[in-house]
Amino acid sequence: MTGEQEFRGIESGPLFDRTWHIDRVEGAAVQGLKDTSVEPLSEPLIEVPDDLKGNLVVTSVDALVNWGRKSALWPVTFGLACCAFEMIATAMGRFDIARFGMEAFRASPRQADLMIIAGTVTWKMAPAIQRIHEQMAEPKWVISMGVCATSGGPYFGSYSVVPGVDHIIPVDVYVPGCPPRPDALLFGVMELHEKIKKYHNLRPGSRNVPGGTLAAENP
Amino acid sequence: MPIRTEPMTVNVGPQHPSTHGVFRLRITFDGEEILEVEPVFGYLHRGTEKLAEERNYVQVVTLTDRLDYVSSMINNQAYCLAVEQLLEVEPPDRGKYLRTIAAELQRIAAHLMGIGFFLQDLGTLGTPLMYCFRTREKILDLFEMLCGARITVSYLRPGGVFADAPEDFWPALDRFLTDLPGELSELEQLILENEIVMVRTRGVSTLPLDMAINSSVSGPVLRASGLAWDWRKAEPYDAYDRVEFDVPVAQNGDNYDRFWVRMQELHQSARIVRQCVEQIEPGPVRLDLPLVLRPEPGREAYGRVEASKGELAFYLFSDGGISPYRCKIRSPSLINLTVTEHLLVGWKLADMIVTLGSVDINMGEVDR
Amino acid sequence: MPFQALTGEALADRLAEAVPDSVERADGDCVWVEPSQIAITAQFLRDDPGLDFQFLNAISAVDFIDSFDVVYHLTSFRQQHKGVVKARLHGRESLSLPSVYEVWRGADLQEREVWDLMGIRFEGHPNMKRIMLWEGFDGHPLRKDYL
Numbered sequence: 001m002t003g004e005q006e007f008r009g010i011e012s013g014p015l016f017d018r019t020w021h022i023d024r025v026e027g028a029a030v031q032g033l034k035d036t037s038v039e040p041l042s043e044p045l046i047e048v049p050d051d052l053k054g055n056l057v058v059t060s061v062d063a064l065v066n067w068g069r070k071s072a073l074w075p076v077t078f079g080l081a082c083c084a085f086e087m088i089a090t091a092m093g094r095f096d097i098a099r100f101g102m103e104a105f106r107a108s109p110r111q112a113d114l115m116i117i118a119g120t121v122t123w124k125m126a127p128a129i130q131r132i133h134e135q136m137a138e139p140k141w142v143i144s145m146g147v148c149a150t151s152g153g154p155y156f157g158s159y160s161v162v163p164g165v166d167h168i169i170p171v172d173v174y175v176p177g178c179p180p181r182p183d184a185l186l187f188g189v190m191e192l193h194e195k196i197k198k199y200h201n202l203r204p205g206s207r208n209v210p211g212g213t214l215a216a217e218n219p
Numbered sequence: 220m221p222i223r224t225e226p227m228t229v230n231v232g233p234q235h236p237s238t239h240g241v242f243r244l245r246i247t248f249d250g251e252e253i254l255e256v257e258p259v260f261g262y263l264h265r266g267t268e269k270l271a272e273e274r275n276y277v278q279v280v281t282l283t284d285r286l287d288y289v290s291s292m293i294n295n296q297a298y299c300l301a302v303e304q305l306l307e308v309e310p311p312d313r314g315k316y317l318r319t320i321a322a323e324l325q326r327i328a329a330h331l332m333g334i335g336f337f338l339q340d341l342g343t344l345g346t347p348l349m350y351c352f353r354t355r356e357k358i359l360d361l362f363e364m365l366c367g368a369r370i371t372v373s374y375l376r377p378g379g380v381f382a383d384a385p386e387d388f389w390p391a392l393d394r395f396l397t398d399l400p401g402e403l404s405e406l407e408q409l410i411l412e413n414e415i416v417m418v419r420t421r422g423v424s425t426l427p428l429d430m431a432i433n434s435s436v437s438g439p440v441l442r443a444s445g446l447a448w449d450w451r452k453a454e455p456y457d458a459y460d461r462v463e464f465d466v467p468v469a470q471n472g473d474n475y476d477r478f479w480v481r482m483q484e485l486h487q488s489a490r491i492v493r494q495c496v497e498q499i500e501p502g503p504v505r506l507d508l509p510l511v512l513r514p515e516p517g518r519e520a521y522g523r524v525e526a527s528k529g530e531l532a533f534y535l536f537s538d539g540g541i542s543p544y545r546c547k548i549r550s551p552s553l554i555n556l557t558v559t560e561h562l563l564v565g566w567k568l569a570d571m572i573v574t575l576g577s578v579d580i581n582m583g584e585v586d587r
Numbered sequence: 588m589p590f591q592a593l594t595g596e597a598l599a600d601r602l603a604e605a606v607p608d609s610v611e612r613a614d615g616d617c618v619w620v621e622p623s624q625i626a627i628t629a630q631f632l633r634d635d636p637g638l639d640f641q642f643l644n645a646i647s648a649v650d651f652i653d654s655f656d657v658v659y660h661l662t663s664f665r666q667q668h669k670g671v672v673k674a675r676l677h678g679r680e681s682l683s684l685p686s687v688y689e690v691w692r693g694a695d696l697q698e699r700e701v702w703d704l705m706g707i708r709f710e711g712h713p714n715m716k717r718i719m720l721w722e723g724f725d726g727h728p729l730r731k732d733y734l
């Protein structure tokens with residue numbers, strides 16, 4: 001232990017030697033996720049507390065709330081790979097995502113309601129994605145941008161790539177392309193808007209199927 | 220007696236708006252000051268080298284696009300040069316010029332990204348980045364004319380390029396080259412002499428030359444430390460031996476110099492493109508190679524280019540089969556990060572982000 | 588002075604004088620060095636004024652089933668030449684090689700990468716952690732027997 005280290009109150013040894021246990025814990029989490037996430041998840045559903053079920057629904061309230069939600073979807077700043085550059089290009093002057101009220105890319109997931117998975121998802125990254133998705137407040141949506149996030153794409157079959165982000169978090173809209181052009185991403189966003197418009201706020205599991213019949217099948 | 224504060228180890232990334240992708244650092248801070256750094260890699264490790272062993276020589280080109288995804292053309296170039304070394308062939312002249320044009324346009328686009336995000340990290344909140352993207356979009360339009368894709372181009376192929384440029388490419392390129400100096404000078408007026416940029420970056424995180432060389436640092440980072448070394452000059456490939464250009468070099472190796480070198484290289488790249496447009500002659504653009512290439516067994520090649528981040532090389536080993544037996548990628552972004560610890564320790568938290576921006580890494584290439 | 592490639596024989600001649608028993612064999616492109624001698628050889632390659640290999644371009648490893656080649660690509664800016672040095676390791680289990688970390692700091696991340704993906708340990712490297720994959724990953728994916 002050097003004098004400097006002692007004065008500063010640092011434990012002895014270089015930082016990378018002191019972080020072995022963290023690496024092991026994280027590695028075990030990654031491996032566990034890889035071993036258990038073998039099936040894609042189904043489309044997401046909103047859980048509604050039991051005591052709210054059967055409440056009266058006023059459709060114009062739905063329309064207003066949905067309009068509000070769709071008009072200001074704030075994405076979380078989350079670029080993974082090549083597709084991220086098309087996502088950023090979408091946010092820049094030429095394609096101008098601000099037309100959809102979406103230019104406010106939030107650095108904190110807690111302020112965002114849309115997550116654009118732009119790029120290849122690796123198993124090492126998967127726990128972090130799951131964590132960020134959990135940190136976002138309901139209601140939240142996920143767009144899987146590009147074939148990598150959708151199915152592994154050019155890296156399908158690689159030892160370190162998740163074969164589709166829907167193995168770890170539920171996805172609302174898939175945008176194909178490698179990378180999707182900004183126009184394609186905007187189209188995906190518009191599709192998501194359509195989806196949000198069909199949302200009944202107080203009926204269970206009614207995110208896109210009126211009447212919420214899916215809720216019974218997917219507890 | 221100096222006041223003792225409690226040091227704290229924090230985690231930065233992998234999801235962090237300023238880590239240029241999915242880079243992660245563990246940092247011990249004492250207040251604002253950085254005491255220790257441990258970079259953690261691998262969040263975008265996609266197994267490119269393994270996948271390359273399962274695809275044939277031409278198919279691997281598509282994987283190289285996705286390494287440093289802001290400079291796909293240059294990645295293609297490095298790989299194609301390596302395959303051509305294996306086969307001992309050379310592309311025809313027109314192909315060489317088209318490659319050089321494509322690579323230099325790509326270098327402009329890539330450097331603009333490096334500069335734009337560096338300034339974004341400094342807190343310029345969008346304006347210079349928008350300027351950079353404006354010019355970059357024009358380049359991407361040119362690429363679309365060449366090959367139909369904006370980012371993942373796969374335009375260069377072993378033995379030349381995929382196809383000749385269409386007729387309307389040349390007037391469009393001409394318009395672009397006419398507009399470029401104006402756009403660059405707008406950007407330069409905005410930032411190059413900007414006082415805040417200077418104060419925040421001059422003398423911060425200096426990298427001495429001997430350390431840079433010993434740590435295998437290359438590209439603009441090396442040139443900012445004072446060595447005028449450019450593989451386009453040292454080992455000219457494609458049409459670089461027929462064009463004139465300067466190698467900008469700075470002396471201090473600080474954040475400002477790294478940024479300044481990139482700014483200067485933009486002009487040199489435009490100069491190279493202009494000369495290529497003048498010199499290019501009609502002719503074939505691609506050698507007539509079989510679709511499935513089979514280099515002789517036991518041969519190896521080290522195809523190297525000066526990419527936007529530094530020395531990018533593909534080390535290929537052939538066993539006579541249709542796919543590379545081994546395809547190792549020498550990635551400049553990863554190796555430039557060898558000096559992370561030296562650059563960051565002793566500086567402040569706010570400088571950390573800027574320094575990472577000035578080294579200009581690309582995670583697709585760091586992790587592969 | 589044009590940039591040139593040093594042949595393996597030329598390198599072997601210089602090495603044989605300075606570091607006895609270090610050269611295994613040489614051909615037109617590269618020189619094979621006795622694996623246990625690689626760190627001493629590297630020191631000489633860097634410090635000899637005639638060779639002056641200050642810059643380590645890349646460390647690669649190739650799996651040949653019954654042996655592994657570790658390849659060092661080197662460049663000298665002052666002498667304007669480049670050279671290739673290889674070390675051949677036999678067998679597949681518990682392979683190790685002296686680290687050149689002390690000679691070229693640039694070997695740091697590359698040696699870690701070779702360990703992670705190829706499973707060759709470097710003795711004397713301070714931080715032999717996995718770099719690309721996570722702790723607990725089974726095997727070394729770039730080996731030919733990893734499927």
Ligand code: SF4
Nearest residue numbers: 082119146148178179
């Ligand atoms: S889909 Fe294509 S462009 Fe997007 S991250 Fe994957 S490889 Fe890159």
